[in-house]
Amino acid sequence: MKSGIVFDFKKYSIHDGPGIRTTVFLKGCPLSCWWCHNPESISPQPAVLYRRERCIGCGACVRACPNKAIHATPEGFFAEAALCSDIGACAAACPALAREQVGRVMTSEEVLAVIKKDIPFYDESGGGATFSGGEPLLQPEFLWELLEGCRSLDIHTAVDTTGFAQTSILLETARKTDLFLYDIKHMDPEKHKLYTGVDNTLILENLRALVDSGANVAIRIPLIPGVNDDEENIERTGRFVSTLKRVVSVHLLPYHAAARNKYAKWGKTYRLPDTLPPSAEEQEAAARNLKSFGLNVLIGG
Numbered sequence: 001m002k003s004g005i006v007f008d009f010k011k012y013s014i015h016d017g018p019g020i021r022t023t024v025f026l027k028g029c030p031l032s033c034w035w036c037h038n039p040e041s042i043s044p045q046p047a048v049l050y051r052r053e054r055c056i057g058c059g060a061c062v063r064a065c066p067n068k069a070i071h072a073t074p075e076g077f078f079a080e081a082a083l084c085s086d087i088g089a090c091a092a093a094c095p096a097l098a099r100e101q102v103g104r105v106m107t108s109e110e111v112l113a114v115i116k117k118d119i120p121f122y123d124e125s126g127g128g129a130t131f132s133g134g135e136p137l138l139q140p141e142f143l144w145e146l147l148e149g150c151r152s153l154d155i156h157t158a159v160d161t162t163g164f165a166q167t168s169i170l171l172e173t174a175r176k177t178d179l180f181l182y183d184i185k186h187m188d189p190e191k192h193k194l195y196t197g198v199d200n201t202l203i204l205e206n207l208r209a210l211v212d213s214g215a216n217v218a219i220r221i222p223l224i225p226g227v228n229d230d231e232e233n234i235e236r237t238g239r240f241v242s243t244l245k246r247v248v249s250v251h252l253l254p255y256h257a258a259a260r261n262k263y264a265k266w267g268k269t270y271r272l273p274d275t276l277p278p279s280a281e282e283q284e285a286a287a288r289n290l291k292s293f294g295l296n297v298l299i300g301g
Helices: 060-064 089-093 108-116 119-125 140-152 167-174 189-196 201-212 231-242 260-265 280-291
Strands: 003-013 021-026 047-050 070-073 076-079 099-102 104-107 128-132 156-161 179-183 217-223 249-254 297-299
Touching: 003 108, 003 140, 021 108, 021 140, 047 076, 060 070, 060 089, 089 099, 104 108, 108 140, 128 140, 140 156, 140 167, 167 201, 179 201, 201 217, 217 280, 231 280, 249 280, 280 297
Parallel strands: 021 128, 128 156, 156 179, 179 217, 217 249, 249 297
Antiparallel strands: 003 021, 003 104, 047 099, 070 076
């Protein structure tokens, strides 16, 4: 039985594949997108978020920490990272919920137990389980065991991926899953690197290899004003996708800043502070551009 690091579950999801789904978020991502909705997912390790404004100064976290990693300071109760190896004890002890554990080690059996609870909803709606992140391909053996467990229960599976992974891992995953939700963030390699931290060469090569393998792939394009919504990039995207042997659908995902407050909680800078969501007209224009290449284009998940 494999273990992995999970940071969240989203039940009754309708935007992560067909039907009603349970989305399992695995921790760790090799990209650092400027618009990332889950900045807490980027680090592969469990962590504890400390909200100073909630702290009542009771010292319960200090007493609960087995490694004596937490110390009182004039600014609050802070942990020494080098000593913090027993993640979660302080969060569990905090009566004010000033400390929140993000990410925990779970076995595949524990995750499957969560997924199985919603089998009646999958059966009724044609849904299933979606594995997202972060980047689920960073924990391949754990992911494979989860996919195989779902298959043994006749549960439809989807993997939501950046595509930035070893090709062999991606293709082995294709043998075990029913659908890929595959991101294309930008066609220009330098701009892709600027906005995500990596260039797109491997991502596009992997996408072609995945489609050639016979996998079912739905393309997802985050539509970010000022980043990738210009006509040239949309045309390049449509032209590239149209050369692939078969793609189930192309989904335009309009930008929103709902996760902006997460960055403040983590002490991170949100890098698109003035960006507004694309208008309905801008969304439709991008969709028409992509449809001109003969693609099945949908707005939304």
